Amino acid sequence: MPTSTTIQLNGKEVAVPTGIFLDNEWRDAADSSTFEVLNPANGQPIATVAHAKQADVDAAVASSRKAFKSTWGLHAGPEERARLLNKLADLMERDIQFLAELESLNGGKGVRIARDMDLADSIACLRYYAGWAGKVAGETIETSSTKLAYTLLEPIGVCGQIIPWNYPVMMWAWKIAPALAAGCTIVMKPSELTPLTALALCNLIAEAGYPAGVVNVVPGLGTTAGAAIAEHLKIDKVAFTGSVATGRRIMEAAAKSNLKKVTLELGGKSPSLVFPSADLEEAANWSALGIFYNSGQDCTAGSRILVHEDVHDAFVEKFAEKARACAIGNPLDESTSFGPLISGPQRDKVLGYIAAGTEQGATIVTGGKKWQEDNGGFYIEPTILTGCKPGMKVVDEEIFGPVCSIIKFSSEEEAIEMANDSIYGLAAGCFTSDAKQAMRVSRGLSAGTVWVNNYGLLSNAVPFGGMRQSGIGRELGRQGVYEYCSSKSVLHNIGEELSWPI
Numbered sequence: 001m002p003t004s005t006t007i008q009l010n011g012k013e014v015a016v017p018t019g020i021f022l023d024n025e026w027r028d029a030a031d032s033s034t035f036e037v038l039n040p041a042n043g044q045p046i047a048t049v050a051h052a053k054q055a056d057v058d059a060a061v062a063s064s065r066k067a068f069k070s071t072w073g074l075h076a077g078p079e080e081r082a083r084l085l086n087k088l089a090d091l092m093e094r095d096i097q098f099l100a101e102l103e104s105l106n107g108g109k110g111v112r113i114a115r116d117m118d119l120a121d122s123i124a125c126l127r128y129y130a131g132w133a134g135k136v137a138g139e140t141i142e143t144s145s146t147k148l149a150y151t152l153l154e155p156i157g158v159c160g161q162i163i164p165w166n167y168p169v170m171m172w173a174w175k176i177a178p179a180l181a182a183g184c185t186i187v188m189k190p191s192e193l194t195p196l197t198a199l200a201l202c203n204l205i206a207e208a209g210y211p212a213g214v215v216n217v218v219p220g221l222g223t224t225a226g227a228a229i230a231e232h233l234k235i236d237k238v239a240f241t242g243s244v245a246t247g248r249r250i251m252e253a254a255a256k257s258n259l260k261k262v263t264l265e266l267g268g269k270s271p272s273l274v275f276p277s278a279d280l281e282e283a284a285n286w287s288a289l290g291i292f293y294n295s296g297q298d299c300t301a302g303s304r305i306l307v308h309e310d311v312h313d314a315f316v317e318k319f320a321e322k323a324r325a326c327a328i329g330n331p332l333d334e335s336t337s338f339g340p341l342i343s344g345p346q347r348d349k350v351l352g353y354i355a356a357g358t359e360q361g362a363t364i365v366t367g368g369k370k371w372q373e374d375n376g377g378f379y380i381e382p383t384i385l386t387g388c389k390p391g392m393k394v395v396d397e398e399i400f401g402p403v404c405s406i407i408k409f410s411s412e413e414e415a416i417e418m419a420n421d422s423i424y425g426l427a428a429g430c431f432t433s434d435a436k437q438a439m440r441v442s443r444g445l446s447a448g449t450v451w452v453n454n455y456g457l458l459s460n461a462v463p464f465g466g467m468r469q470s471g472i473g474r475e476l477g478r479q480g481v482y483e484y485c486s487s488k489s490v491l492h493n494i495g496e497e498l499s500w501p502i
Contacts, residue, residue, distance in 0.1 A: 002018070002019075003017060003018060003019025003020075003026035003027060003028060003050065004016060004017045004018055004019070004026070005018050005047050005048070007046060007047060007105075009098075009101050009102065009105060010101050010105075010111075010332050014098065014102075016047065016102065016196055016199065016200055017199045017200060017202060017203060018047050018048060018049045018050060018199065019049075019050045019199075020050050020052050020056055020060075020216075020217070020218055020219065021199065021202040021205075021215070021216060021217040021218075022056075022059060022060055022063055022216050022218075023063050023212040023213055023216070024205070024206040024210070024211075024212040024213075025212075026202075027050075028050055029050040029051050029052055029053065029056055030053065030055040030056050030059070031053060031055070033050075033051040033053070034048045034049060034050055034051050035048070035049055035051045035192055035219075035220075035221065036048055036049075037049055037106065037192075037193070037194075037195065037196060038193075038343070039105060039106070039108075039377075040107070040108035040339070040340040040341065040342050040343060040377055040378050041105075041108055041330060041331050041332075041339060041340050041375070041377040041378075042375055042376045042377050043344065043376045043377060043378065044376075046105060046106060046196070047196065049192075049195055049196075049199070049219050050219060051219070051220050051221065051224065051225075052189070052218035052219055052220035052224070052225040053220060053224045053225060053228065054224070054228045056218050056220070056225070057187065057218055057225055057228035057229055057232065058228075058232075060187045060216035060217075060218050061158060061187055061232055061234050061235060062234075063212070063213035063216050064158045064185035064186065064187050064213050064214070064216055065157075065158050065185070065234060066213055067185050067211055067212065067213030067214050068155070068157055068158055068184070068185040068213075071211035071212075071213075071214070072183060072184075072185050072211060072213075072214050073155050073157075073183050073184075073185070074154065074155070074183065076183060076211075078133040078134030078135075078136075079133075079134065081130075081133040081180060081181055081183060082130040082131070082133040082134060082181070083130075084180070084208055084209060084210055085126050085127070085129060085130035085133065085177065085180055085181060086126070086127060086130045087208040087209065088126055088204060088205065088208040088210075089123045089126040089127050089130070091204040091207055091208055092119065092122070092123050092126070092201070092204060093123055095204065096115055096119050096120075096123075097115065098200075099114075099115075099119055099169065099197060099200065099201070100112075100114040100115030100118075100119050101114075101332060102196050102197050102200055103118065103119070103168060103169055103197045104331040104332055104339070105196075105331065105332065106168070106194045106195075106196040106197065107165065107166070107168055107194045107197075107331075107342065108295070108331050108339040108340045108341070108342060108377075108378075109294055109295075109331060109338075109339050110327070110329075110331055110333070110334075110336035110337050110338065110339055111331060111332050111333070111334060111336070112334050112335075112336070112337075113294075113336075113337060114169075118167060118169050118170045119169055121170060121173075121460070122169045122170050122172070122173035123173075124460055125170075125173040125174060125177050125460045125476075126173060126176075126177045128177070128460040128461065129177035129178050129180070129181040129460075129480075129481060130177075130181065132178070132181045132478075132481045133181045136153050136181070136182060136481055136482070136485060137153065138150060138151030138152045138153050138487065138488075139151050143491070144496075145495070146493065146494060146495035146496035147491060147492060147493055147494060147495075147496065148491075148492040148494055149489065149490065149491045149492070150489075150490050151487050151488065151489050151490070152487070152488040152490065153182075153482070153485040153486070153487055153488075154183075154485060154486050154488055155182045155183030155184045155484060155485060155486070156182070156184055156236050156237050156261060156484055156485060156486045157184060157185070157236030157237070157486075158184070158185050158186075158187065158234065158235050158236050158237075159179050159184045159185070159186050159187070159235070159236065159237045159238070159239060159484065160186075160187050160188075160189070160229035160230070160232065160235045160237070160238040160239070160260075161175040161176070161179070161186055161187070161188045161189070161238070161239045161240075162188075162189045162222075162226050162229060162230075162238065162239070162240045162241070162242065162250070163175060163188065163189070163190055163191060163198070163241055164191055164241045164242045165191035165193040165194040165342050166294060166297040166298060166299075166342070166400075167294070168190060168191065168194040168195075168196075168197045168198060169197050169198075169201075171241050172188070172190070172197070172198050172201060174241075174475050174476065174480070175188065175239055175241075175475075176188070176215065178475070178480040178481040178483065178484055179239075179484045180214070180215075181481050181484075182481050182484035182485050184237075184484045185213060185214050185215070186214070186215045186216065187216050187217075187218060187229060187235065188215065188216070188217045188218070189217075189218050189219065189220060189222075189225045189226050189229055190217065190219055192219065192220065192221050192222070193342055193343060194342070195219040198217060198219075199217060199219065202215070202217050222246060226246075226250075227249075227253065230249070230250040230253035230254055230257075231253045231254075231256070231257045232257065232258075232260075233257055233258045234258075235258075235260055236260055236261065237260055237261040237262070237263070237483075237484065238250060238254055238260055238261075238262055238263075239262075239263045239264075239473075239475075239483070240262070240263070240264050240265070241264075241265040241266075241299075242266065243266065243267055244266045244267045244423075244469050244470075247264040247266045247471070250262065250264070251264065251472075261483075262472065262473075263465075263471075263472060263473030263474075263475070263483050264471040264472045264473065265299065265464075265465060265466065265470075265471045265473075265475060266299070266426075266466060266469060266470050266471040267299055267398045267400075267424060267426070267469070267470060268299045268300055268301065268398060268424045268425075268426030268427060268466065268470050269303060269304060269395075269396065269397070269398050269422050269423075269424045270290075270300055270301060270302050270303065270304065270424070270426055270427040270428055270429070270447065271302070271304040271305070271306055271418070271419035271422075271428050271429070271445075272287055272290060272302045272304070272305045272306065272428065272429035272430070272431065272455060273306045273409075273415045273416075273419060273428075273429065273430050273431065273432075273441060273445075274287075274305065274306065274307045274308060274311065274315055274431045275308055275311075275412070275415075275430075275431060275432040275434070275437060275441075276308050276310045276311050277432050277433040277434050277437070278311070278431035278432050278433060278453075279431075279433065279453075280311060280314055280315050280318055281318060282431070282453065283315065283318075283431040283453075284315060284318035284319045284321070284322050285322060286429070286431070286451075286453070286454050286455040286456070287302055287305055287319060287322075287404075287429075287431075287455060288319065288322035288323065288326075289455060289456050290302030290429065290455035290456045291303055291305075291382075291402060291403075291404045292322075292323065292326050292338060292382045292402050293338070293456060294338070295338050295339060295340065295341055295380070295401065295402050296350075296382075296399070296400065296401045296402035296403060297341065297342060297346075297400050297401065298400075298456075299426055299470075300426055300427040300449065300456060301400070302404070302427075302429055302455055302456070303398070303399060303403065303404055303405065304388075304395060304404075304405050304407060304419070305319075305404055305405070305406050305407070306407045306408075306409050306415050306418055306419060307406060307407070307408060307409070308408075308409060308410070308415075309408045309409065309410050312406070312408050316365060316384070316386060316406060319384060319404075319406075320365050320366045320384055323365075323366050323367060323382040323383070323384055324366055324382075326338050326382045326402075328371055328379065328381075328382075329373075338382075338402070339377075339379070340377040340378040340379045341378045341379070341380060341401060342378065343378055344378055346378065346400065346401070347370070347378040347379070347380055347401075349399075349400075349401075350380055350399055350400070350401030350402075350403060351369075351370070351380065353393060353394050353397070353399045353401070353403060354368050354369075354383055354385070354394070354403060356392075356393045356394060357385045357388070357392060357393065357394035357403075357405070358385075360392045360393065360394075361387055361389070361392070362385040362386065362387050362388050362392065362394060362405070363385065363386050363387045364383065364384070364385060365384040365385070365386055365406075366381070366382070366383065366384050367380070367381035367382050367383030367384065367402070367403075368381065368383045369381055380401055380402060380403075381402075382402045383401075383402060383403045383404070384404050384406065385403065385404065385405050385406065386406045387406075388405035388406055388407050389407065390407070390418055390421060392405070395407065396422070398424070412437065412440070412441065415441075416441060416444040416445065419445055419446075420444075420445065420446045422468075423468055423469045424466070424468060424469055424470045425446050425447045425448060425466050425467030425468040425469075425470045426447060426448055426449070426465075426466035426467075426470035426471070427447050427448065427449040427450070427451070427466075428445040428446075428447040428449075428450050428451070429450070429451045429452075429454075429455040430442055430445065430450065430451070430452050430453070431452075431453055432452075432453070438452045438453070446467055446468075447466070447467060447470075448464065448465045448466045448467055448470065448471075448474075449462075449464060458476065459476070460476055460477070461476070461477055462476060462477050463475070463476055463477040463478070463479040463480065464476045464477075464480075
């Protein structure tokens with residue numbers, strides 16, 4: 001099949017790549033197999049993409065291993081790694097409107113959100129890690145007057161990276177930027193639901209001047225390309241963002257193959273705590289961002305809101321106003337904030353959770369059904385459920401949609417206990433005007449990220465990751481680049497002579 005196709009993008013005909021990116025060139029899958037990519041706003045096909053399988057992953061790994069040993073790894077200095085990351089960021093800025101429209105078409109998010117938030121933050125991520133390229137350093141350790149010891153932080157090698165469908169460009173940047181800054185080479189598998197922006201970015205990688213094989217991209221299914229990466233004996237590390245169930249399978253495959261290093265950013269059921277002293281208007285605004293942003297398809301989504309009984313009714317009234325005001329619509333419309341869910345099965349799963357919530361005693365305040373103007377797409381109205389209690393499916397399980405459960409509490413201790421009573425530990429929020437309470441509660445919440453009087457916004461400089469079944473390892477910040485390094489200890493003898501036998 002051809003390795004590119006022409007699509008209609010916001011009234012224009014544009015060419016997008018649809019092949020496997022190997023050695024800075026496009027090629028078909030080894031067995032010529034393909035899969036179809038749909039537009040979640042109308043359920044119609046966008047393009048047919050090459051389906052990489054074991055043979056294609058083998059070829060990509062061999063290419064990345066060759067590049068690591070010859071043109072990248074320890075053979076490309078930090079200045080060159082930084083220059084190329086900045087060049088790639090420049091090219092993304094040049095093409096930001098095209099990339100945002102493609103992200104919007106394939107993933108369903110509003111084009112303004114894709115451009116001004118996801119793309120802008122991804123470009124900033126590349127620039128942030130360009131600054132780290134020459135700053136990854138070991139330490140000198142005093143041992144004795146006759147010996148010198150020091151450590152080196154070296155690139156870990158060939159890295160398999162498997163990214164999700166909810167933030168295709170941003171998760172691409174979070175994975176690729178620290179790995180390239182450290183000197184690693186990459187075999188990446190984008191989600192089969194949203195591969196188009198990751199493939200389009202390959203053209204920019206080649207244009208930036210990266211040596212062949214530094215980044216290879218193998219679109220495919222999780223059971224084929226993803227499994228081949230997790231099991232591969234010549235991949236040194238795998239980084240994955242996605243579901244807990246898939247994370248378990250990846251960790252098992254890594255252990256059974258070559259014990260490759262694994263970092264996992266998995267699911268969440270994140271709580272927000274609203275106390276009587278909180279500014280309720282601000283709490284409602286941030287809580288709406290926390291659960292309705294990206295149509296609730298966010299691992300950190302604030303899907304459990306615990307509200308003190310003294311302000312429960314007032315908060316729910318304000319929060320419902322925010323839900324009804326969400327700008328839902330055509331993703332390619334500049335006025336749209338929130339688009340459809342990613343697929344029909346995902347939409348039906350979310351509707352099933354809403355039904356289960358009402359069956360177990362919850363009350364729908366607003367939403368709860370398909371958006372009536374969805375035009376064949378996979379839309380759901382922003383939904384708020386009250387009367388929720390621990391033990392309900394909507395309270396305990398990750399929904400991954402615009403559905404929020406409101407739970408009453410009467411004391412700070414009760415709220416913290418309920419918030420931490422979860423298999424997840426990715427994020428949490430706290431809304432209070434009491435500074436001492438903010439310190440107590442943020443310390444007491446068991447989560448990788450805690451927001452105080454805000455929710456959902458991250459910084460490329462701040463580590464991100466989870467506790468418990470929300471994952472292993474960290475992305476972003478200093479820790480993000482260290483995850484792609486291996487520490488080597490070197491011990492020099494500069495004066496001690498050994499007598500033998502000892």
